[in-house]
Amino acid sequence: MNDPAISNEHATVWWENNTWWVRDLGSRNGTFVDGRRLDVGEVARLAAGSTLGLGRPLATWSLGDSYPPHAVAVRAHDNAEQHAHGGLIALPSPEDPQVTVCQNDQGWSCESESGSRDVVTGDQLDVGGELWTLELPEEMDRTKDTEAIIGSVDLLRLHFRVSPDEEMVQIIAACLQSTWELEARSYHYLLLTLARQRLQDREEGLPPPAEGWVDAKELARMLRVAERTLTVHIYRARRQLGDLGISGSGKLIERRGRTGQLRLAVSRIEVERLGES
Numbered sequence: 001m002n003d004p005a006i007s008n009e010h011a012t013v014w015w016e017n018n019t020w021w022v023r024d025l026g027s028r029n030g031t032f033v034d035g036r037r038l039d040v041g042e043v044a045r046l047a048a049g050s051t052l053g054l055g056r057p058l059a060t061w062s063l064g065d066s067y068p069p070h071a072v073a074v075r076a077h078d079n080a081e082q083h084a085h086g087g088l089i090a091l092p093s094p095e096d097p098q099v100t101v102c103q104n105d106q107g108w109s110c111e112s113e114s115g116s117r118d119v120v121t122g123d124q125l126d127v128g129g130e131l132w133t134l135e136l137p138e139e140m141d142r143t144k145d146t147e148a149i150i151g152s153v154d155l156l157r158l159h160f161r162v163s164p165d166e167e168m169v170q171i172i173a174a175c176l177q178s179t180w181e182l183e184a185r186s187y188h189y190l191l192l193t194l195a196r197q198r199l200q201d202r203e204e205g206l207p208p209p210a211e212g213w214v215d216a217k218e219l220a221r222m223l224r225v226a227e228r229t230l231t232v233h234i235y236r237a238r239r240q241l242g243d244l245g246i247s248g249s250g251k252l253i254e255r256r257g258r259t260g261q262l263r264l265a266v267s268r269i270e271v272e273r274l275g276e277s
Contacts, residue, residue, distance in 0.1 A: 005029050005055030013046070015069050015137075020046040029055040069137035071101065071108070076124075076131040086242020087249050089134075090235055091127045097235035098228075099127050101134065102250025108136045109250075111234075113216070113227050115258030151175025153241065153248040157268040160192050164275050173241070180244055187233035193222060194253070194264035195271060212263035213256060234262075 007027040014021055024031035024038040031037070032053030033044045046052065048066040051059035071084040073091055082089055090097035099112045101119065110119045119125070121136045152175070161170040169188040173180045182188070198212030214222075220230045234253050242249035254265045 001054070003055060007055075010054055011052075013052075018068070020063060020066060022046055022052060027055070032057045032059075035059075071103075071137060072135045073101065073125070073132040074135065076133065082132070086239045087247065088235065088238055088242055090239075091125065091132055092130060094235075094239070097232055099125055100231075100235050100238070100250070101125075101136075102238070103248065104251060108134075111255050113231055115260065116255040117258070151178060151246050153246060153251045153265060156241075156246065156252075156266050158191070158195065158266050158270070160188075160195055160269070160271045162192065162271065162273050164273065168274075173244075173246075175246060182240060185236065185240065187237045190219075190223060190230070190233045191237055191264060192271070193219065194262075195266075195269045198264055198267070198269065199271065208267060211267070213261045214263060216260045216262055219262070 007025070007029070009025050010027040011022055011024050011031040021043055022031065022033060022038075023043045024040055026040045030053075032051075033046065034051050035053070035057050037057070038044055046063045046066075048063055050063045052061040052063070054060045071089055073082045073089050074080070075082075075092075082091055082093065084101075085094065087103060089101040091099040091101070099110055101108060101110045106118070108119050109116050110125060119134055119136070121134060123134050125132045125134065155175050157174045159172040159174070161172070162168070166189075168184070169192050170184065171182040171188055171191065173182055194212060194214065197214050201211040202208075216227065216230060220227045223230065225233070238249045238252045241252055251265050253262055255262045
């Protein structure tokens, strides 16, 4: 910051144990929380509405909310932002998700029709000729209290109920103590197709890591949609789970690097054809 009262390394602010904290780093003119100067090295909690003064008691900043950090992409030419929703960033927009940025077990990845690759904070993505810079939070002390967790994709179970003419696909999702009957959507047939592929491979004796992989071009042909439409459906299927509060929704459908293969990541699946005894 271009302010002579602020030291080059003045203070640090971070998220830990579901709280924002600040520590003075031995600054010359001090760090102030709600008007009180912190001792050198002192750590103070920041709550929603707390004021933070750097170099002078008057507030330089205030904490607008106490939510945890979340991912965002910033467009270069106008600083427009796309924030994560349901754990996913869609670029250039949720209505046109040409690229999806999502969290995985190792960090973050971005996916498009050309495949998947890992990304980190500061990476720039060219989406339709526009550059977007990523700001991606690290994994932050995820709570182990299962009573406070709605659930994650890793624990998800999916039950598909399919009408005889296959015009209707109903999905019941269950995780821990919660169950949802998902609102019917056109992309549910995509999930059903991937579920059937996984079950077929299982019946043929393939090991779990090899179950369910389908080439994206072949899948688009099977579903009679364009590859761009397939990309949109994958994003919306993930988003539907993410909006329920299920963590790791980006892992609902896995992509295998740049091979063009993908599969349903959920292994606990059942398919029921309605009307069958």
